[in-house]
Amino acid sequence: MAEEPGLSDQYPTASPWPLFVALGLALSEIGVFVGLFPVAVFGLILFGGSIAGILTESGYVERPWPTLLGVGVVLIVLAAAFAVWQVPVADIALSNVGTGPLLTRLVAVAAAGTVMIAMGGVASIMEQTAA
Amino acid sequence: MVAGDIVLTGLMAVLLVGVAALLTRVENWRSYTPLAGGGAVTGDEAAVxxxxxxxxxxxxxxxxxxxxxxxxxxxxxxxAFAVGGIMAMLIRLQLVTPAGAILGNNAYNSILTSHGITMLFLFGTPIIAAFANYFIPLLIGADDMAFPRINAIAFWLLPPAALLIWAGFFLAPVTENMIEPARTAWTMYTPLSVEQANPGVDLMLLGLHLSGVAATMGAINFIATIFTERNEEVNWANLDIFSWTILTQSALILFAFPLLGSAIVMLLLDRNLSTTFFAVEGGGPLLWQHLFWFFGHPEVYILVLPPMGLVSLILPKFSGRKLFGFKFVVYSTLAIGVLSFGVWAHHMFSTGMDPRLRASFMAVSLAIAIPSAVKTFNWITTMWNGRLRLTTPMLFCIGFVSNFIIGGVTGVFLASIPVDLILHDTYYVVGHFHYIVMGAIGFAAFAGIYYWFPIFTGRMYQRTLGKAHFWFSMVGTNITFFAMLALGYLGMPRRYATYEFDGAIAPLTQVSTFHQAATVGAVILFIGQLFFVWNIVQSWLEGPKVEDGDPWNLERDGMLDREFQWFDEQLEAEAPEKDPSLLADGGEEEQDDS
Known part of the structure; x- marks a missing residue:
């Protein structure tokens, strides 16, 4: 155990992550379904980040960053798949974001995925170069 | 719109930075040491x-x-029970006069919708989860639930769910009624629920969806816990009755709630993204009713099986006799669990569905009365010739049996197609299911709270207030909901905000009288709940401390279950060290002054 243990190392029956997993899921749902772009992006980032955190804390993975990266990839793949399946190719353009009901939501999901990939990637590299 | 987006972005960014800062403060992410399988505590870690x-x-x-x-x-x-109860009081006060006493029609419909959803999803399911979380691990001798973190996630999904379900009430004043409370009734029948453009409906649906996700996570956890975390002394033959009912309930949740979640997502897509799942040109409005009730009827048993388990657990303790026919109570639980998925269309007898299908649903609905009656006779036989002790939890158990008989028998009549066609959508239905949800489920919850109050708090409740709570609840419940049965026979339709009928439709004088009787009953019931709240709060803070690990004197009859043995160990461990942290539950900081 490290010299300065975190809360959940000090106390075996405490973990800060569940609250934020739940909050992240709630915000993601509101953001995506109601169509609030910023809420969707930030909610998904919080959700993905908390999943990475809770998996690391409980020892299923060693470091959070690959999980964060993975969740980001999954979101982008999902968004892309829905776009190809449901949005006419001619309508897939940056200028159309904010007009169609589906495209804007998919862009929000993809944006959250991109941020997570960036965060996960940068943190991974920083961690490896620092070590 | 752009300004709004910028403000929202700013708010979200601040929230995210705040969360990250908080997490960095409380948690050292680099300190994690891998735990085997993500479980709770390992021995060497506990040592430090x-x-x-x-x-x-x-x-x-x-x-x-x-x-x-x-x-x-x-x-x-x-x-949530308090919120739903206040909504119920508003409904009853409204119906004192035929023209409606206090609310407009829209407000009435909003409150009616929220009352139902609040009581079923925000009170019913969570109060059962409360008992199950606290006591299943203790009863089966487990250290904790199988997935403690998932357990916490499941709980923390509920506060956002409640806020979303009630969101319309908060947002209507600040958005100049752009977002209003949903007025779909708790069944959310299409096409009404698709056509109400109000975004409050979307928020309510999202809240319901979250509560469903929470229930499913909890159910998976209980199944895993009961299957894998039992202590070696606990096997399937001596597993307690409450754990059996929770296991069955969790299986029902596992099959029912994901279906509700999917149906809600389809409804949201119909509302927001122009899909046609429930449109006439698509799946048709009746599809919603099939999907909803395929969830909705098992939901009734999801709500009633664990309270039956509580009664089966508590009632023998104060009868001085073991539960009569234990095996058959377990079998009937399993039978109800299976049959509950074959009765859903009895909610739809009057929709014009195929009569041959109707008949089969009638047969299964009548059949489900048999295992329910098995339980009822077993409870009565357990009390027969027993040494009854009429403590508050016992009174609530007996009240449960009594109310369950009335609620159950009225249900058997409704299961019959010809009777249903006359009574469908009348107050008879409302009276019937309230006998079950308030008279039975509510009563069992109270029985559980009083029975385990010493374990929750380390203190004893005030007995006289407890008994006053019971008698006010029992009398109030029976006046209110029996009056509703009579209103149904008189032809009073359910869900109406006013009832200024033509005399040819229904006898207005009698209808008004029974509505007034129901309101008087509701007031009595409400006063009873004030006793409850006062008793719980004051006793928690100031009640006499429990010194004995067997406050109900169960050892005499050889009925001291594992949870009270655990409680006794806690008290004993606490006594020499005077360390309040050892009695972790209840957060009683003053334990050390004894």
Whole structure:
């Protein structure tokens, strides 16, 4: 155990992550379904980040960053798949974001995925170069 | 619109930075040492711990201890019960006069919708989860739930769910009624629920969806816990009755709630993205009713089986006799669980569905009365010639049996197609299911709260107030809901905000009288709940401390279950060390002054 243990190392029956997993899921749902772009992006980032955190804390993975990266990839793949399946190719353009009901939501999901990939990637590299 | 987006972005960014900052403060991410399988505590780790839980509010926000989460569920459910109860009082006050006494039609419909959803999803399911979280691990001798963190996630999904379900009430004043409370009734029938453009409906649906996700996570956890975490002394033959009912309930949740979640997503897509799942040119409006009731009827048993388990557990303790026909109570639980998925269309007899299908649903609906009656006779036979002790939890158990008989028998009549066609959508239905949800489920919840109050709090409740609570509840319940049965026979339709009928439709004088009687009953019921709240709060703070690990004197009859043995061990461990942190549940800081 490290010299300065975190809360959940000090106390075996405490973990800060569940609250934020739940909050992240709630915000993601509101953001995506109601169509609030910023809420969707930030909610998904919080959700993905908390999943990475809770998996690391409980020892299923060693470091959070690959999980964060993975969740980001999954979101982008999902968004892309829905776009190809449901949005006419001619309508897939940056200028159309904010007009169609589906495209804007998919862009929000993809944006959250991109941020997570960036965060996960940068943190991974920083961690490896620092070590 | 752009300005709004910028403000929202700013708010979200601040929230995210705040969360990250908080997490960095409380948690050292580099310190994690891998745990085997992500489980709770391993032996060598426990050795370096000097206190069990962090202090103050952080304890409650970060806890993954099943007992703390049980208490959180309990407090949440009682708050939701108060909200739903106040809504019920508004409904009853409205109906004192035929023209409606206090509310406009829209307000009435909003409150009616929220009352139903609040009581079923925010009170019913969580109060059961409260008992199950606290006591299943203790009853089966487990250290904790199988997945403690998932347990915490399931609870923390509920506060956002409640806020979303009630969102319309908060948002209507600030958005100049752009977002209003949903007025779909709790069944959310299409096409009404698709055509109400109000975004409050979307928020309510999202809240319901979250509560469904929470229930499913909890169910998976209970199944895994009961299957894998039992102590070696606990096998399937001697597993207690409450754990059996929770296991069956969790299986029902596993099959029913994901279906509700999917149906809600389809409804949201119909509302927001122009799909046609429930449109006439698509799946048709009746599809919603099939999907909803395929969830909705098992939901009734999801709500009633664990309370039956509570009664089966508590009633023998105060009868001085073991539960009569234990095996058959278990079998009937399993039978109800299976049959509950074959009765859903009895909610739809009057929709014009195929009569041959109707007949088969009638047969299964009548058949489900048999295992229910098995239980009822077993409870009565357990009390027969027993040494009855009429403590408050026992009174509530007996009240449960009594109300369940009335609620159950009225249900058998409704299962019959010809009777249903006359009584469908009348107050008879409302009276019938309220006998079950308030008279039975509510009563069992009270029985559980009083029975385990010493374990929750380390203190005893005030007996006289407890008994007053019971008698006011019993009398109030029976006046209110019996009057509703009579209103149904008179032809009073349910869900109406006013009832100024033509005399040819229904006898207005009698209808008004029974409505007034129901309101008087509701007031009595409400007063009873004030006794309850006062008793619980005051006793928790100031009640006499329980010194004995067997406050109900169960050892005499050889009925001291594992949870009270655990409680006794806690009291004994606490006595020499005078360390309040050892009695972790209840957060009683004053334990050390005894």
């Amino acid at each position: 711990i000097n206190r069990e839980k962090p202090a103050g509010i952080i304890r409650w926000l970060t806890t993954v201890d099943h007992k703390d989460i049980g208490l959180l569920y309990g407090v949440y459910a009682v708050i």
